[in-house]
Amino acid sequence: MTLFHFLSFFGLTNLLNDQLGHSTGHNKTDWHHRTPLSYAAWNGHEGVVKLLLEQDTDNADSMDKDGNGQTPLAHAAWNGHEGVLKLLLEQDIVNADSMDRDGQTPLARAAWNGHEGAVKLLLEKEAVNADSMDKDGQTPLAAAAWNGCEGVVKLLLEQMLEDNQSNI
Structure with a gap:
């Protein structure tokens, strides 16, 4: 897990925004093959999801599947995070x-x-x-x-x- 994973998991939008300006790696996967976007979607952190989608200019992270084949959209759906679902469904690349x-x-x-x-x-x-x-x-x-x-x-x-x- 990277610092980006932790910040995304806990919804620390301001700290994540600061880190995005200083380093790369916001789209790396952890041992479960989950991206920071996946963790933010799971926990319903709309601000983090929006920030990460803005950084992901080709929107590839929004389609990344984890080790169980689940996308950030699937994680948001499982937990009923409607705001996150809306943000992800706006991405043309999302299946x-x-x-x-x-x-x-x-x-x-x-x-x-x-x-x-x-x-x-x-x-x-x-x-x-x-x-x-x-x-x-x-x-x-x-x-x-x-x-x-x-x-x-x-x-x-x-x-x-x-x-x-x-x-x-």
């Missing part, structure tokens, strides 16, 4: 429907934990497949239902009805 090594998408991760706001944001992206299945054949709808996340179940069913009507 909103990327799968991790278990075949789970950011939508599936948000649905599993019942994060209605995160699910709404992800469903707004055309690239997101609400019916995607992970390696065990589980869909975001099944994950939400299993965990008793009624609001998310309703959102996903509404999306499925809308998708089916547009195909008629």
Whole structure:
């Protein structure tokens, strides 16, 4: 882990900004293959995410997968950090429907934990497949239902009805 990882993990935006002016390495990975952006997304530190995205002119960090195949977007979705999701979804290079090594998408991760706001944001992206299945054949709808996340179940069913009507 680098100093950038620690500053990002704890959301120390001002200190991170100072360090970015003096050294490079803000996009290096740690032993989990996670970047500072990944840690900031996991913990919902919008200011740090914004700062790191500004430094990453080709936006490559926003697509970096960690050792589990999860992107910063997937980490933000898992924890329901809507502000971070918005920032990441604004990046053209971000694949909103990327799968991790278990075949789970950011939508599936948000649905599993019942994060209605995160699910709404992800469903707004055309690239997101609400019916995607992970390696065990589980869909975001099944994950939400299993965990008793009624609001998310309703959102996903509404999306499925809308998708089916547009195909008629």
